[in-house]
Amino acid sequence: MSLSFLLLAVAALCALSFYFGRQRAVALSGGRHSNLHSLPVHYGAYTAAWCGLPALALLLIWYMFQGSVIEALIVSDLPQEILDDSGRLSLALNSISLIAAGNGQHLTVEPEIVDAGRRLANIQTIANAALVVVMLSGAVLGLSLSYRKITADMRARNNIERIARYVMIACSAIAILSTVGIVFSLLFEALHFFTKINPLEFLFGLEWSPQTAIRADQVASEGAFGAIPLFVGTLLITLIAMCVAVPIGLFSAIYMGEYASPKFRAIAKPALEILAGVPTVVYGFFAALTVAPFLRDNGAILGLDVSSESALAAGLVMGIMIIPFVSSLSDDVMSQVPKSLRDGSYGLGATKSETIRNVIFPAALPGIVGAVLLAVSRAIGETMIVVMAAGLAANMTANPLQAVTTVTVQIVTLLVGDQEFDSAKTLSAFALGLVLFLVTLGLNVFALKVVQKYREKYD
């Protein structure tokens, strides 16, 4: 039975129990609703909640543990010599799951593994059937228990409202859970990585070539995991992006806020926001197929050697993407400068631009700095533009015409395709992710604090 069908079945059971609960309440009331503590709907909702929630909770717990339990069952029956070799083990598990899915005819493997594949298929069938039984019996059990509890003076409304409150708290807690999930999943794999590679070498090493060799005698068979070239590349592209986004964003915010007629504003402002709504993969395509060839051809005319995956192309396009971000944030900040400051300046005979430059801008500076920091954090974490337009070569250079690579590009290249979760190559992506997460988080917390402090000053 497929998952969606199971969910539909539980939903149907919930609807049924709502009807039963309500019917029972109506029957108990003897035709007069005032005999009941709560409205009949509350009794219905009460039974429905007790039918649906246990079933959903069981489903969630089941899915959390099903995978690892089944794997443990299969692994425990494999012969010892496969267990000892982690490479062989992951290969064996792969073929087992292929056989279980019925796609293993072409594989030539040991009979133990074929057996294990058959067993896995069996276990999966059993597990699916068990899930159906467990979920439906949970639903039915909840239904019957809550149905029995219904009496005329049961406080159904208070009960259902308490349940609703717990459900709401659980929903809010998901925000915390996902942060915890991010931190733990990154930390777990990153620590795993740091047992293989010294963290100091990772953070301060000057060479990045994660391609661990297949044969031991190949050059760089260990791979080099010095992330400094990636950090330099990320910073270079971010710097170029900021050189584009900050002046253009700031000036357009000033013009929109101070000079533009309402008519102009009504057209230009949404047009600018469109830039923020364009998916990043589209910018990546634009950077790789329009901007980069344009820069390369024009660079050739000027006698410059522009790489076809230059940092400049990725940075320019990323800057364009961030313009609306900078402009809307700084617009917010500048419009919060009290009118009295502005009026005072005008009263002294300053022109509009003098007021903006000498009064509003200094007053709004902390907020603008916060906005720029938020933009920097966004540029650092941006992935698709750099994946498509920046290169893979980990060059340590400050020359924007050369190809550089960034943290996000490396995460994508390391994790797309086949992964072995015990090689330093795959795990290094998680260490990079951890650095990325910590840096953007730090920038955001700091920037939000700056902006908030600035708000308090003028409130």
Next chain:
Amino acid sequence: MTDMASLMEDRAAAKVISDNLRKPVDWDSPKIARNIKKRYAAERRFKIYGLVAIGIALLALCMLATSIGSKGYSAFYQTYVQLEVHFDPAVIDPDGTGDPAVIGRANFDGLIKQSLRDRFPDVTSRSDKRDLYGIVSGGASYDLRERVLENPSLIGQTRTIWLISGDDFDMLNKGYIDPTVAEGDRRLNDQEVSWYNDLVEAGAVEKQFHTRFFTSGDSREPELAGIWGAAVGSFYTLLVTLALSFPIGVLAAVYLEEFAPKNRFTQIVEVNINNLAAVPSIVFGLLGLEVYLNVMHLPRSAPVVGGLTLALMTLPTIIIASRAAIKAVPPSIRQAALGLGASPVQTVTHHVLPLAMPGILTGTIIGMAQALGETAPLLMIGMVAFIVDIPGGALDPATVLPVQIYLWADSPERAFVEKTSAAIMVLLAFLVLMNGLAVYLRKKFERKW
């Protein structure tokens, strides 16, 4: 600071004049007039900077649009070649059984090759023949099979039919391959170009609307590749995202706005929501890879995993928008409901939520639009696989529109450039539609209290 300086200079000049001559400042003196002129020029310059900045931003937008439009519009048309095909019964159904299974297995590719050889009888060498077969796409034989299965009376007849052409000839017909450049620098050799010219002169080359682009899944052959598979994958992914993030987001927003006591837990939740909104999307991909695939062993490349990952990403957007919408409902409504004896939960479900719903829906649609355009986290959870079949459910391997764009952008064939641009146009059309719906909802239900 130069303007402040010139303002100061202005005043200093005025002071000198008034001190020296002991009479009121002559604001009409040429010196002051010069200074004012200078300041006004600075003012004009400043204004122009602002206009230029907006101009650059809008120019970039226009360039983006024209670059994609001009590259992609041609993908909606496909070159077809007219050939005389003899539906040879000896090939299709030698025993005359009329059994669809037999017809389905027949070598229709051979029929097309035969008719190409008949059309250009002077081609003899093996490699030339291979080039010749490139005129017609490898997918044309499927079309032929469909045609025969639909209408078995064709067997034994000879018909002139339009067949979908190979991608290189398509590119030539659309003008992307320039036949005047040196032979070694283009994908088609002189002989192939001459065949093409021969066919054009005979009126046997035509561009038709490319419905296959909208109805088929991915393919290695550009002329056969379509976006329907990716669109369906996007649909299932968004469905899962919506089913999770909408109820969870709204319930969390209601709790935080209406019920939450001011305590440590609430504070932590709020800080977390703000931070999650700024976490790079690729980090959510890493989370999805680790938790959903490695720990929970959910199927790789499945829309359900993509949806789960994107749901976590869109949750902050929905919560923040819903909170703003709930906050905008005036307290008098709540007080009236409470005063009439409604419980707090009833107040919220009967009055606050319905009134806040347009705002919540607007925020949700915008969050969904973001999720539709998201690529990076889906790369992490394996939605980059090459998948030809149209996914039949949320557990089948699938890809999504932006990832399809990424995959095609990486393909070396020239014909995929126009496919990529066309897919971008389709994606942007969906985004415009969704955002337009959000704006419409906001305009229609906007309420000033």
